[in-house]
Amino acid sequence: MQNENSILTTEHLNLHYGESHALRDVSVSIPRNRVTALIGPSGCGKSTLLRCFNRLNDLVEGARIDGRILFEGGDIHAPDCDVVDLRKRIGMVFQKPNPFPSSIYDNVAYGPRVHGIRDKKRLDETVRESLESAALWDEVADRLHGSAMGLSGGQQQRLCIARTLAVGPEIILMDEPCSALDPIATAKIEDLVNDLKDRYTVVMVTHNMQQAARVSDVVGFMYLGRLVEFGPTGRIFESPQEELTNNYVTGRFG
């Protein structure tokens, strides 16, 4: 059930890739303005679940979904759901930073331009605000028209976050956003995620349990396509209710 504090809800969600059953009866409510971390051993379905939230699995041949996903109460698979608008409202940041091979400015301005914004002043403002929100402005303000490919990996990932923010999303999905970054760049992204939750809802897949413990308010533990346990981060790590969760968070498998 969707309650007023949840922004996104799945009901009995199942996903098959051909014969392979990747998500099994997942029912979850993602809380608004919180950071939710999805954890679990490799192949348990974390990225698949994340990709369901903005219908990225539509692009995977052979992927079949049953069950419902409600975003602000509306069914994202309803015939009248505009997928372009859905992906504007639910943005995604990937594991490897993937800036376009163009300028820093054009990377951030890309989304607003696609959505019809042409006014230079408005674009300039959006680019600045998005880079500020992504904690990158101070590092790039003097080279906005330089190539994005000249940035460090951590800067590129913050640029990708700025690019996502530029179209005004409500939810930001992050699929292991720090796995290609060093500890200093990782710490910057974690600080940023903490700041973002004032204005956005964040759902993050992570392999790193310390990271989940540091940045998230809520944790979902997945195993073999099932959501085994979902609850406040402190409870999941300190007193999980399921033995499987306990085994995983105490490092007994995975």
Ligand SMILES: Nc1ncnc2c1ncn2[C@@H]1O[C@H](COP(=O)(O)OP(=O)(O)OP(=O)(O)O)[C@@H](O)[C@H]1O
């Ligand atoms: N495009 C695809 N086609 C077929 N099977 C897929 C596809 N993507 C994922 N799978 C399978 O679905 C299952 C769940 O994969 P998924 O990537 O969601 O897991 P994960 O928990 O995110 O794993 P990891 O932590 O290793 O990234 C795995 O068995 C995987 O092999």
